């Protein structure tokens with residue numbers, strides 16, 4: 001039996017425990033949803049204050065030069081690069097994952113003439129599939145079609161018709177990790193490219209993009225990078241592909257010289273040509289400051305702690321009556337999952353809502369998943385203990401069966 005004293009000892013021995021003080025967290029509440037929206041770093045408050053009041057307020061348009069606003073997408077991209085194992089000049093911070101996937105899918109199809117298939121797996125994040133479907137409608141089936149196969153059939157489905165694989169490194173629902181290196185190698189052997197979605201990896205797991213010979217990747221600014229709601233996403237494009245980039249959202253910020261105001265589009269160099277319109281400076285400034293919070297921690301430390309938090313959660317569930325109520329839908333081997341756990345339960349939505357009322361925030365994912373995320377920078381082992389105790393209280397009292405939970409909110 002794991003007792004509360006053992007959990008306190010884990011916190012006392014945690015080398016990342018001090019990081020919690022760098023975040024604003026609601027008193028008395030436990031936040032297990034940092035995989036969906038990262039918590040607010042205190043330094044972001046000061047940075048936004050300065051950006052709004054001093055830069056926008058006082059320096060107005062001169063801030064584009066004076067405060068380097070114009071280069072912020074590149075600078076933030078360079079700050080993200082070491083987190084994903086990328087050398088300089090290959091990452092830029094812009095737009096959303098969805099929009100960035102559109103640019104990359106179009107580029108990949110262009111790089112593989114005669115091949116029309118975008119290959120993905122069932123259960124991939126819907127926006128990835130939707131963007132591929134939209135591009136297919138635009139380009140017509142003969143030049144672009146989405147094929148979805150089961151994970152177990154993936155490798156056997158890569159043939160000469162496949163232009164590009166579109167895959168999430170960590171599954172958003174189950175947390176299962178795909179074998180990035182082996183799949184990329186198999187795709188390359190068949191002449192196909194791969195786009196990796198790192199939404200649930202960047203900041204939480206080691207991702208060695210350069211070392212694994214990855215082609216393209218996208219990732220999220222508002223999950224483990226704590227950039228705030230709607231923070232811009234990022235694009236990685238391996239340097240060897242830069243001369244082949246051809247993306248259709250050819251806005252002026254991707255132009256070689258936006259302020260020449262030429263009538264004809266000429267792409268900028270390297271990843272700059274993935275820019276489209278004017279960058280969202282407030283959001284970029286927030287993300288820029290948030291990234292500094294990660295700087296004095298290593299990915300090994302973060303990964304080790306998030307694995308330990310997840311394992312504690314599993315162990316605490318398994319030693320009590322929750323073991324009969326909840327079914328683990330994530331891989332049982334900790335190393336095979338990201339920084340989250342998925343539990344199925346017939347009343348998962350009610351369970352999640354009642355848990356939130358008991359001060360523990362997690363989220364619900366269709367059809368019956370209670371999803372629990374572990375952010376190693378601000379989640380304590382005591383949080384996990386307390387969260388499981390409160391979940392036991394919810395189930396024992398039956399508050400998850402409240403008819404109020406029949407109606408779902410817009411965001412679950």
Ligand SMILES: *Cc1c(COP(=O)(O)O)cnc(C)c1O
Pocket residue numbers: 096097098099125127128168172197199200220233
């Ligand atoms: C969160 C998430 C996204 C978000 O996409 P946006 O277009 O930035 O909203 C995309 N893919 C995956 C796998 C995600 O988890």
